[in-house]
Amino acid sequence: MKVRKFNVQDMREGMMRVKDELGPNAIILESRRVRSKGLIGFFAPSRIELTAAVDNTASRTHDPEPPPPRELDKGIREELSDLKKIISRLVVREEKPAEAKGKESELLQRWRVHLEQQEVIPELIHELLEELSSFVNEELRLPEEVASLFLRKSLRKRLKTMPEKGAPVQVFVGPTGVGKTTTLAKLAARYALYQGEKVGIITIDHYRIGALEQLRTYSDITGLPLEVVMTPKDLRRAIEKFSWCQRILIDTAGRSTLNTSHIQELAGYLQNLPPAEIFLVNSATTKMRDLKLITDNFRSMNYNRLIFTKLDETASYGLLLNSIHYTRLPLIYLTMGQSVPDDICVADVDKIAALILGEEE
Ligand SMILES: Nc1nc2c(ncn2[C@@H]2O[C@H](COP(=O)(O)OP(=O)(O)OP(=O)(O)O)[C@@H](O)[C@H]2O)c(=O)[nH]1
Ligand SMILES: [Mg+2]
Structure with a gap:
């Protein structure tokens, strides 16, 4: 001025x-x-x-108007326009990953790694992080505790449990060595000792040497009657025989997941059962790929509930979530040790979510 x-x-x-x-x-x-x-x-x-x-x-403003720009040669103009396009493409390419990385960075990346370590399937990780990231967008600076609370809420939606229903007839099926007999013994003792119920045990496991002795030992310790059945007809008879019981627990022989004819044979036993809870028992140490096979191949058993054993032998719990996701069935019991009858608990959505989020040992 x-x-x-x-x-x-x-x-x-x-x-x-x-x-x-x-x-x-x-x-x-x-x-x-x-x-x-x-x-x-x-x-x-x-x-x-x-x-x-x-x-x-x-x-x-009173300066004389600048002279009009000299007309550029057509060739140069085309070259300039091509250059402009290339530069704009480069800028977009540079910006996008940085932006994506920015979004994923820190919080989301950390949770992705965590959920992968928990062996949650990619499909579910994607869903969970999508939900979290839309939340992060709204609440830009999200504290860690809020993120885990949010994830816990998302997990709760996907985890399915049920109060212990305790149907009068309960059957335990699943692959070999996962803990079917031990779990049955734990539950039988709980029903009989803690709830004062009359409990009868039936086994259709006459394949494995020692299987009968194992169950007979439990039956002797708890004083619960045991019936061994060799045919589907036998099974019906044994159930009738235990009509005085409030609870009948049926053990089955572990079947190799890949031996579908053995699985079919066992399924034949269960065809004319009265309404029952049929538990598919799996070990929490199973590989995810195998778990998928098991849930598929055992379908002919018409299992309608899930149990996971050996939680004490693993530090990744995504399998529980994956399995509920695949089967759409409720998870009822978790076992965490060999001790009968103590090492069993009713599955709880909050506890499972906390295990998956690494908040509980
Ligand atoms: N660490 C641990 N071991 C368990 C658990 N449940 C069962 N076991 C052990 O797993 C082994 C197999 O258990 P079983 O109950 O015989 O398994 P199963 O499914 O009946 O086996 P099959 O009848 O042969 O198919 C035994 O040594 C049990 O003590 C558990 O929750 N944690
Ligand atoms: Mg057994």
């Missing part, structure tokens, strides 16, 4: 000089009457002092 003072006789002269010297955009900031100093000044007519200013940039 350019500021100048003018000493003029009257306003008319002042305006003309301001316009002449500073241009038409000048503005008058101040005007005041003044007298010359001394005696002469006292008798002389007063004058006007004007303070005027002009904005330098505004005055530039």
